[in-house]
Amino acid sequence: MDAPYELIYYVGVPGRGEHVRLILEEAGASYTDTASLAMDECREVVTKTLEGGQGNPPYFAPPLFRHGDLLISQTSNILMYLGPKLGLAGSKESDAWRVNALALTALDGLSNEVHDTHHPISIEIYYEDQKEESTRRSREWVKTRLPKHLGYWEKVLKSEKSGKGSWLLGAEFTYADLVLFQCIDGTQFAFPKAMNQAKESGKFDRVFQLWEDVRARPNVAAYLAREKRQKYDWGIYRYYLGNDVSLE
Amino acid sequence: MDAPYELIYYVGVPGRGEHVRLILEEAGASYTDTASLAMDECREVVTKTLEGGQGNPPYFAPPLFRHGDLLISQTSNILMYLGPKLGLAGSKESDAWRVNALALTALDGLSNEVHDTHHPISIEIYYEDQKEESTRRSREWVKTRLPKHLGYWEKVLKSEKSGKGSWLLGAEFTYADLVLFQCIDGTQFAFPKAMNQAKESGKFDRVFQLWEDVRARPNVAAYLAREKRQKYDWGIYRYYLGNDVSLE
Numbered sequence: 001m002d003a004p005y006e007l008i009y010y011v012g013v014p015g016r017g018e019h020v021r022l023i024l025e026e027a028g029a030s031y032t033d034t035a036s037l038a039m040d041e042c043r044e045v046v047t048k049t050l051e052g053g054q055g056n057p058p059y060f061a062p063p064l065f066r067h068g069d070l071l072i073s074q075t076s077n078i079l080m081y082l083g084p085k086l087g088l089a090g091s092k093e094s095d096a097w098r099v100n101a102l103a104l105t106a107l108d109g110l111s112n113e114v115h116d117t118h119h120p121i122s123i124e125i126y127y128e129d130q131k132e133e134s135t136r137r138s139r140e141w142v143k144t145r146l147p148k149h150l151g152y153w154e155k156v157l158k159s160e161k162s163g164k165g166s167w168l169l170g171a172e173f174t175y176a177d178l179v180l181f182q183c184i185d186g187t188q189f190a191f192p193k194a195m196n197q198a199k200e201s202g203k204f205d206r207v208f209q210l211w212e213d214v215r216a217r218p219n220v221a222a223y224l225a226r227e228k229r230q231k232y233d234w235g236i237y238r239y240y241l242g243n244d245v246s247l248e
Numbered sequence: 249m250d251a252p253y254e255l256i257y258y259v260g261v262p263g264r265g266e267h268v269r270l271i272l273e274e275a276g277a278s279y280t281d282t283a284s285l286a287m288d289e290c291r292e293v294v295t296k297t298l299e300g301g302q303g304n305p306p307y308f309a310p311p312l313f314r315h316g317d318l319l320i321s322q323t324s325n326i327l328m329y330l331g332p333k334l335g336l337a338g339s340k341e342s343d344a345w346r347v348n349a350l351a352l353t354a355l356d357g358l359s360n361e362v363h364d365t366h367h368p369i370s371i372e373i374y375y376e377d378q379k380e381e382s383t384r385r386s387r388e389w390v391k392t393r394l395p396k397h398l399g400y401w402e403k404v405l406k407s408e409k410s411g412k413g414s415w416l417l418g419a420e421f422t423y424a425d426l427v428l429f430q431c432i433d434g435t436q437f438a439f440p441k442a443m444n445q446a447k448e449s450g451k452f453d454r455v456f457q458l459w460e461d462v463r464a465r466p467n468v469a470a471y472l473a474r475e476k477r478q479k480y481d482w483g484i485y486r487y488y489l490g491n492d493v494s495l496e
Binding site: 052053055056057058059060061069070072073074076077080081094097098100101102104105109112116120121122124125133136137140141144145152155156159160161162168169 | 300301303304305306307308309317318320321322324325328329342345346348349350352353357360364368369370372373381384385388389392393400403404407408409410416417
């Protein structure tokens with residue numbers, strides 16, 4: 001299919017759309033991105049696109065991705081669609097399923113769980129109206145979940161599968177590495193104190209090395225340096241002083 | 249591949265493993281299920297299988313699914329792997345991506361969000377130690393999120409894509425219908441008062457009709473009647489009197 005790749009996502013935050021940008025940027029693929037529109041216009045396009053049509057059902061939330069007649073939602077789904085096309089889902093056909101499992105696990109643990117530290121009661125009400133619960137959840141999350149997640153990824157990187165390679169599937173770089181990079185990057189923004197302590201503990205050296213190694217990949221580095229890279233702000237990863245707790 | 253299908257999941261709750269059981273049961277496929285083991289033995293198998301090996305990375309949590317050399321985790325990933333093999337992912341190749349998007353949306357909204365109503369602060373501490381926050385989250389969830397989710401699914405079922413068929417993709421039954429069924433079924437267990445009110449409101453007739461229609465499919469009906477169907481209890485869907493609030 002020669003149709004263009006079209007990312008439909010909100011402007012103003014990296015959010016879940018950032019994972020789609022990273023896979024396209026790493027591959028050097030050309031794509032359109034509604035984040036280049038003015039905020040009102042962008043919102044209008046997102047709302048209209050969510051309606052589906054032309055053989056597609058309505059979808060619940062962006063990111064949305066269009067390729068010809070196909071319109072799909074859900075971050076992991078979009079990545080899984082693009083992975084093999086862009087050569088970033090492993091070399092064996094069966095690797096695509098392993099890569100999707102790893103990507104989903106990173107998105108669950110280090111994106112959804114982190115998001116919910118600032119909105120534990122409801123995403124439909126303001127942070128300020130659930131501040132107390134947010135602080136409690138942050139404290140618990142940093143104490144028990146953060147070490148569990150970092151420990152899991154360290155184990156993957158030291159496992160027989162990953163072996164002596166730098167990446168989650170060993171010598172082969174895949175989009176799961178990009179997803180984990182973005183999740184670690186965002187978690188550092190939200191919990192700088194705990195993440196610095198985790199880094200200095202020496203217990204998760206392979207995880208932080210992966211973060212460095214992804215940043216250093218030429219296409220990723222060039223993208224991160226561009227203005228197009230959205231700043232963290234009011235999205236998934238937010239910094240609140242009261243939530244910036246220490247690792248035990 | 250003639251290798252057997254093996255589901256590796258905890259015994260004692262339907263949980264996320266139930267989605268995998270439903271697709272296999274609907275298709276009449278044979279499979280092994282660690283839920284038939286004694287509880288201790290089952291836990292041991294789950295823990296050991298999470299380690300990966302033989303070309304597979306370690307995984308974070310069950311359900312796990314083995315098919316020959318391939319071992320994968322993540323509910324939506326397992327379903328997407330099985331969907332086309334069992335003829336339950338639509339007839340066009342591109343439908344698999346639409347079905348996965350719908351399945352992920354149901355799992356996010358009516359499984360993960362419902363789970364978090366009883367564990368809003370942390371899944372690492374007891375419900376009793378986050379009871380107050382749980383009641384608050386339940387109230388907010390029923391008020392704003394439940395109608396939003398039910399309204400979304402009603403819209404899908406009335407859309408151009410679904411049209412006059414009974415199912416999410418119209419005339420074609422797919423595993424997304426099974427996922428939505430299980431999510432509605434569990435949400436009815438957790439929030440019977442609000443779900444009864446939703447049903448009686450007449451605003452979501454297509455959604456509740458889908459629940460009925462899936463239940464009535466011969467293989468599903470036979471499975472639901474068997475002892476093998478695990479009871480809701482301490483898993484994703486729990487009933488707490490204090491959380492059983494009314495729809496506004």
